[in-house]
Amino acid sequence: MDTQPHETPTPEVAVAPAVDKPAETVEPDESKAIEAAEEAEELVAEHPDADPEEDAVAPLDRPAKSIEGRRVAIGVDVGGSGIKAAAVDLDTGELISERHRVLTPQPSVPAAVIASIARIVRRIGQEVQLAPDTAVGVGFPGVITGGVTRTAANVDAGWLDFDADAAMERVLGRPVHLINDADAAGVAEMRFGAGVGRRGTVFLITLGTGTGSALFYDGMLVPNLELGHMEIRGRDAERRSAAAARIRRGLSWKAWSADLDEHLVAIERLFWPQLFIIGGGVSKRADKFVPRLTVRAEVIPAKLLNDAGIVGAAMAADERERAAS
Ligand code: BGC
Secondary structure (H helix, E strand, O other), X not given: OOOOHHHOOOOOOXXXXXXXXXXXXXXXXXXXXXXXXXXXXXXXXXOOOOOOOOHHHOOOOOOOEOOOXXXXXXXXXXXXXXXXXXXXEOOOOOEXXXXXXXXXXXXXXXXXXXXXXXXXXXXXXXXXXXXXXXOEXXXXXXXXXXXXXXXXXXXXXXXXXXXXXXXXXXXXXXXXXXXXXXXXHHHHHHHHOOOOOOOOEEEEEEEOOOEEEEEEEOOEEEOOOOHHHOEEOXXXXXXXXXXXXXXXXXXXXXXXXXXXXXXXXHHHHHHOOOEEEEEOHHHHHHHHHHHHOOOOOEEEEOOOHHXXXXXXXXXXXXXXXXXXX
C-alpha cells in the first residue's frame, strides 16, 4: 500500500480519449453544424473585433510576440456568463497572451458563441505568433462525446447533439477539440495546481452558473461525470450548490455552505474521495465556506482560479492532436 502519497512522483495527467461515444447516441445533424458555422462567419464579418464595446481591443500597435521553441495551444472556457480565452504554454501552464473575456451571447446559440470564440482567437493571433495548426481547446458546460455536445443545462438548447468540433474547425480554420469545462479545469489543477502529486480518488468541483465535477484516480480522468445533476431533495443538486444559487436565492455564506455541504456529503457517501478541490471564481472566497464543510475528505481551493478552464482546455486539445497524429 502506498503510505507516502505525497512523495510519489506526479502521475502524468491523462485527458479523456476522443473516442468515448456511448453505443447509442443520436448522430448529429451535419447540416446544423454547417448552418451554424456559416452564420458565425457572417457575424464575424459584421463585427470582427473581440468585443466592439471595449477600447481594450483597439488594433495592436506592437508586432505579435514570438513564441519560438514553446509548445502552445489556445484555451477557451465557455461559461454561462462569460467566454474566456488565452494562448497557453503547455509545459508551464502559463498564459502567454492577454487573457480575454467577453460576455456569453444571449441567447447562447451555437452560431453566436462560435462567432465570439472566433473573434477572440483572431485577436490572440495578433498578440502572439501562432502556427497555422496551433490547436484550440474549448471547455464547454455540458457532456461532450466525440466532439459532439450532448447536454446543455446552462446554455441554449441548440447545443444538444451539435457537432461542435466540426462547426468550430470550419470557422476557426484550426484543429478544435471540445472538452467538458469541469474536466478541463480538473486536468489543469492536477497538472499545475492544487492536485499536483495527489494520488487516489480526487474530485474537482467547480462552482459557477452550474456545478461541475471531475473525477481523477491516480491522476487519470474519468470524463463527463455530471454530479451537478444528481438528485438531492427531488431536484438537480446544482440548483442549490452552484455559486449562482447563492446569489439567485439571496443566501448568506453560512446558509449556502450548508447546501453545498449536503451535495459534497452525498458525493462522498458514493465515491469516498481523499480530496475535494473546489474551483470556480468562488474559490477565491474559500474562507467563507470551506471551514463550514463537514465532509471527511480534505477540501482545498483550486490554485489556478479562473485560469484553470483555459489551461486545461488547451492541454486537452494538444493531447488529442498528438493522439491523432
Ligand atoms: C453541466 C456540466 C458542467 C457544469 C459546470 C452543469 O450544469 O451539466 O457539464 O460541467 O454545469 O459548468
